[in-house]
Amino acid sequence: MNATELFFSTIQSGNLDNVKLQLTHNPDLVNKTDARGFTPLIFATYFGQDDIAKYLIDKRATIDAVDASGNTALMGVCFKGNTKLTRYLLNHGADVNLSNNKGTTPLIFSCMYNKIESVKVLLEYKADSSAKDSEGKTALDYARENSFSEIVDLLE
Structure with missing residues (x-):
């Protein structure tokens, strides 16, 4: 390995x-990618390792x-x-309106999976509710x- x-x-x-310890010995690891293109930060968030992500x-x-x-x-x-x-991510400069290769934004993801509290936070940080993904759908759609x-009520 x-x-x-x-x-x-x-x-x-x-x-x-x-x-x-590993970052002390090899600081460049902080932004290395794995075989699937994940960065350490993306990987940590995916696995719910909040303390590691913050670090x-x-x-x-x-x-x-x-x-x-x-x-x-x-x-x-x-x-x-x-x-x-x-x-935490938003307070440290994450772009609330970036979209992935399919045009999906954080707000659209939150709406797709009924994450109402995430929707509230994203709207607080000025997420663009009019953004459309590659299928032409918005978060409200x-x-x-x-x-x-509940999310429909927030977005209408």
Whole structure:
């Protein structure tokens, strides 16, 4: 296992002390990508490793870096409904309106998966509710399609 693979394995396991140790010896790991194009920050958010994600941000991980599908860490936490980390990312400069390769924004992800608290946070940070994905659908369109009435009420 090379240093990058070991680093990603350590992130997945949630061992913050070992993450710190590895970054001390090899600071360039903070923005290395794995075979799927994930950055350490995206990977940490995907696995719900909030403390590691915050540490990586403090160590200057590129906050709006994208994976092979164009997804950012913010998109991942919105997909999962992690509002604490959503707010943390936004407070540290994450772009609330970036879209992935299919035009999906953090707000659209939140609406697709009925993550109402994430929707509220994103709207607070001026998410563009008129943005359309590659299918021409807005966040409101997804909320309506899925009968997520609370989100529909927020967006109308």
